Amino acid sequence: MADGKFMTAAEAVALIRDGDTVGLMGGGGGLMEATHLFEAVQARFLATRAPRNLTVVHALGIGDKKTKGMSCFAHEGLVKRVIGGHWVWSPAMQQLALENRIEAYILPGGVSSQLMREIGAGRPGLISHVGLGTVCDPRHGGGRMNEAAKDDLAEVLTLDGREWLRYKPFPIHVALVRASAADEDGNISFEHEAANLDAPSLALAARNSGGRVIVQVAERLPRGALKAREVRIPSAWVDAIVVDPAQRTSYDIPFDPAFSGELTGTARAQSEAADHARELAAAQEAFGERQAVARRAAVELFNTGKARPVINYGVGVPDAVAKLIAARNEQHRIYQTIEHGTYGGTLMDGVLFGYARNATAMLDAATQFDFYGGGGLDVAFLGFGELDEEGSVNVSRLGGVTVGPGGFIDIAQNARKVVFCGTLAAKGVKLATGDGRLRVLQQGAVRKLVKRVDQITFSGPQGVVRGQQVLYLTERASFRLTPEGVELFEIAPGVDLQRDVLDQMDFMPRLAAEIGVMDAMYFTAALAAH
The missing domain is CATH 3.40.1080.10 (Glutaconate Coenzyme A-transferase)
Structure with missing residues (x-):
């Protein structure tokens, strides 16, 4: 039963209404993915055929190429439109797009993260040079990926004699966010996560759109357990919290402090030495x-x-x-950097692309893309x-x-x-x-x-x-x-x-x-x- 902001996954996803625009986060392989919430949305739809006709927005790829991540939403009737940064982690959603059973769009991953921030700030969309001359430019497709998609997600502007794209804003009715812990007041920490991704931007967009911010965490902490600087999303932004004690670093890794950057001193040095030994061994494999x-x-x-x-x-x-x-x-x-916001460390590949062991810094994705774009x-x-x-x-x-x-x-x-x-x-x-x-x-x-x-x-x-x-x-x-x-x-x-x-x-x-x-x-x- 609901306890203030704390509730079950079923109670939380019942807040999603027909026709809502739902913002998701994740980076493939389970990276900062609110898996428990995604599965609860799917279970509700399969049992009740609700919610229906959602627009789903995500900046990076989410899933395992099988049943997790975006595949939880890959049901005709559950979604009508997907604006995705990367689609390969859900062949089922790709198939819906190929058969024109949903409206399929893309946005650059950084643009999507930054657009959430602009929506949250109440500004008139994102004005950026990113995407000019590409499929995201309305003169080359406007982000449309199939015949069912009719709208341009951006328009061309000229400011001071220079061309820009304005990515159009839209309200975020629900944000499904993943984090590590919440205290009794509802303050949110990312301490044990392997990245920050666009969690703060996504929560901000939903909060100031008049929407609902639903956060999945691994643990519930006493009031005052979090230091002020450890809070990444304040309680004032949060509507619902779901505790999933089974939350994992990735689909296959229960928890590894090397991925969350928590190792220091001798433990970090030993972990880095082991990482180097693995990379050296990999270099000796079949050429x-x-x-x-x-x-x-x-x-x-x-x-x-x-x-x-x-x-x-x-x-x-x-x-x-x-x-x-x-x-x-x-x-x-x-x-060394990757767009997920991570600096340094040993980069993973395959299904773990986006993870780094023993990173030296972790920024929010929108800030990382600001650095790139500038x-x-x-x-x-x-x-x-x-x-x-x-x-x-x-x-x-x-x-x-x-x-x-x-x-x-x-x-x-x-x-x-x-x-x-x-x-x-x-x-x-x-x-x-x-x-x-x-x-x-x-x-x-x-x-x-x-x-x-x-x-x-x-x-x-x-x-x-x-x-x-x-x-x-x-x-x-x-x-x-x-x-x-x-x-x-x-x-x-x-x-x-x-x-x-x-x-x-x-x-x-x-x-x-x-x-x-x-x-x-x-x-x-x-x-x-x-």
């Missing part, structure tokens, strides 16, 4: 094209002109770059799904399926130097390497270097205007962005330029006056840890 691209990409870390550049790593091949730097014990030469990011390592002759990249819709950009647009558009990393082709590719050369034994059935990308998630022409240094590194060849388009300037040793590269592309790149050959060390297995 392949991912490691070759990572080695080539890592060279770009230390020729930025900065003594200690600020770095962001994306998913896919870029996480191999992070592991390589960790295995070499070179983290002290960079400032020019604080020196180098970004990102993956790519498609690349076209103008240097534009698509990661947000592949094969007609809504993927979403996550923080990709915010990062790619704002880093001074962008290094896209990936393979030249996909599906059925067979390669041989490890002896200082690369040989293509079987070409791929899917070409990733296309005449025109299906959707613009990074705009090459806009990158030229911004003066960014942009590289596209594959296992077979290296390319760079020029005012005239994509230029090939380097190939792998052992690769035939015509057969293995140019014939596998849908456009003819510019060819550099002198085409170099990548260092054989990138393709030598014995050097995996060096």
